[in-house]
């Protein structure tokens with residue numbers, strides 16, 4: 001019997017799933033790889049493969065719940081993933097059973113023609129097709145993988161984590177930051193977007209980003225609404241010398257440059273700096289770009305302001321990176337927290353007296369947020385926290401007791417959610433607006 005031609009997008013989705021679940025490789029690394037089933041797909045098939053793989057990862061435990069009653073024991077991983085993909089397509093996407101079951105059986109046959117796996121896949125998915133869609137619709141949000149979930153529950157409690165899981169299951173809209181914020185209404189109209197209270201735009205169903213109006217001319221860049229706040233927390237920066245200490249791929253550098261700062265954009269990663277340069281070129285914005293280790297970087301003149309968007313667990317971005325909960329171990333973050341503390345100390349040293357430092361992480365863990373700032377204040381007498389109570393577009397419930405912003409994926413649920421972030425502003429003794437050396441104002 002001739003081997004049937006496999007659907008390339010489904011085959012690529014399965015390769016991506018195996019990469020995450022068995023080899024602990026991120027989707028970003030896999031999709032950047034020049035070889036393999038994903039690389040061999042046409043662009044439209046790649047986009048579909050990515051949608052399928054991220055959908056299954058987002059809802060993996062619900063997929064397993066749909067399959068569980070029809071399996072005496074989980075089959076080996078390649079066949080299990082074919083079943084999970086089939087369950088997701090049948091139940092979440094509502095695709096026609098005939099096509100889904102057929103494709104899944106072909107994939108199982110290609111995987112292992114001699115075994116009973118194709119027959120098992122056929123039998124199980126036919127049963128899932130009958131009742132699965134109704135069960136799926138009634139199912140609670142899929143739980144995050146157990147070890148990852150445990151780390152979050154320890155900090156936030158079960159109820160809040162269920163809120164995170166609902167946001168994770170719903171996925172993330174596409175948020176854009178405008179080069180010229182005064183054109184928000186114009187671009188919202190052109191793109192069919194809504195203007196967010198933070199000033200950016202939100203699209204619920206974007207399609208291919210590079211095909212959207214304004215992309216080629218650099219009128220906007222992709223940036224979650226939460227991620228747009230740290231740069232704004234520096235306050236007015238027109239003419240100020242600003243160091244973006246962990247800058248790549250550059251969303252916040254672009255904001256600072258667009259706001260009129262003279263930006264030094266520093267990052268340790270060559271590959272990520274290449275993306276930063278591309279982003280500067282596309283938007284026509286300028287910054288001095290430095291590839292260096294922020295822990296040891298020295299500058300002749302101290303900076304008026306510094307943004308430290310530090311490397312972290314990225315737990316706040318799970319809505320956009322559903323592979324992350326399968327890859328990240330939250331039980332020991334000591335390397336990351338030591339790096340964050342070292343970068344914070346270096347940033348304080350590079351700041352001029354009276355300058356402002358914003359520390360941010362896209363983390364949901366206080367060890368990478370509140371605790372880091374408390375420890376930095378203790379290590380640096382005179383350093384003071386500047387409350388962010390007046391940051392336009394932010395909500396009162398986001399403000400912590402000390403005046404930092406603690407953003408969570410379950411906030412803005414009615415608008416489509418928000419990435420998790422921690423943002424705090426610190427002032428060196430003698431804090432004042434740029435160009436003034438005295439006073440203790442917090443404007």
Ligand SMILES: C[S@@+](CC[C@H](N)C(=O)[O-])C[C@H]1O[C@@H](n2cnc3c(N)ncnc32)[C@H](O)[C@@H]1O
Pocket residue numbers: 245246247248249250251252253266267268269272292293294295309310311312
């Ligand atoms: C959260 S990302 C920054 C995102 C960036 N601010 C943006 O808005 O696009 C953290 C960055 O820190 C960089 N990084 C990690 N360790 C570093 C170090 N020791 N010195 C400088 N950059 C570092 C990473 O390469 C990564 O690009």
